[in-house]
Amino acid sequence: MLLLVAGNETTTNLISNAMLAMFDRPDLWRQVTADPTLAAAVVEETLRYDGTGQGLLRITTTDVTLSGVTIPARAKVLPLIASANRDPGYWTDADEFRLDRPNAKDHIAFGTGIHFCIGHMLARIESRVAIEALARRLPDLAPAGEPTRINSPVLRGLRSQPVHTKPTARAAHAI
Numbered sequence: 669m670l671l672l673v674a675g676n677e678t679t680t681n682l683i684s685n686a687m688l689a690m691f692d693r694p695d696l697w698r699q700v701t702a703d704p705t706l707a708a709a710v711v712e713e714t715l716r717y718d719g720t721g722q723g724l725l726r727i728t729t730t731d732v733t734l735s736g737v738t739i740p741a742r743a744k745v746l747p748l749i750a751s752a753n754r755d756p757g758y759w760t761d762a763d764e765f766r767l768d769r770p771n772a773k774d775h776i777a778f779g780t781g782i783h784f785c786i787g788h789m790l791a792r793i794e795s796r797v798a799i800e801a802l803a804r805r806l807p808d809l810a811p812a813g814e815p816t817r818i819n820s821p822v823l824r825g826l827r828s829q830p831v832h833t834k835p836t837a838r839a840a841h842a843i
């Protein structure tokens with residue numbers, strides 16, 4: 669059950685977040701359609717830029733002092749991993765979606781420590797394959813309206829995104 673719940677919507681939403689980023693950056697989407705192997709970089713940057721998990725619930729085991737503020741032991745806290753993934757003290761142009769980051773895998777979208785995501789390799793493969801397939805088969809994919817977001821305190825992703833496209837001759841045969 670845990671594998672199903674943890675592995676389904678996270679990856680599904682990552683694919684839609686990646687495509688949303690591509691719709692915002694048609695210049696990058698053109699690069700990906702010209703070279704679909706860039707899909708792996710799209711996945712990694714989406715995990716950093718617009719990951720599907722924004723925060724992780726924790727309970728402190730001891731008093732912790734961060735930036736001059738002491739959080740007492742046994743406090744419920746919500747560290748925002750998505751904020752760390754946009755930390756301007758760490759990332760160059762933190763709010764920009766880029767495919768050329770030398771430290772692209774330094775994000776903590778899959779958590780860290782003993783609970784580090786057990787499905788990270790599967791999630792990376794599934795998302796890369798999906799984006800590669802879209803780049804090869806539907807290179808003209810473009811937004812045809814505004815997206816709507818899912819209403820969730822834990823997941824970040826899209827409920828809907830109208831699109832239009834022209835399938836290529838090869839794609840029409842393959843789909």
Ligand code: HEM
Pocket residue numbers: 670671672674675676678679682719720721724725776777778779780782783784785786787788790791
């Ligand atoms: C984009 C996709 C995914 C994201 C962003 C993601 C994110 C995360 C994060 C942040 C954690 C750490 C939770 C914590 O520390 O409290 C985690 C744990 C976990 N993930 Fe994922 N995950 C993804 C895909 C998957 C997939 C595909 C599977 C399984 C097929 C999976 C199974 C799990 C499980 C079982 C844990 C708990 C590990 C533990 O507590 O030791 N996840 N995931």
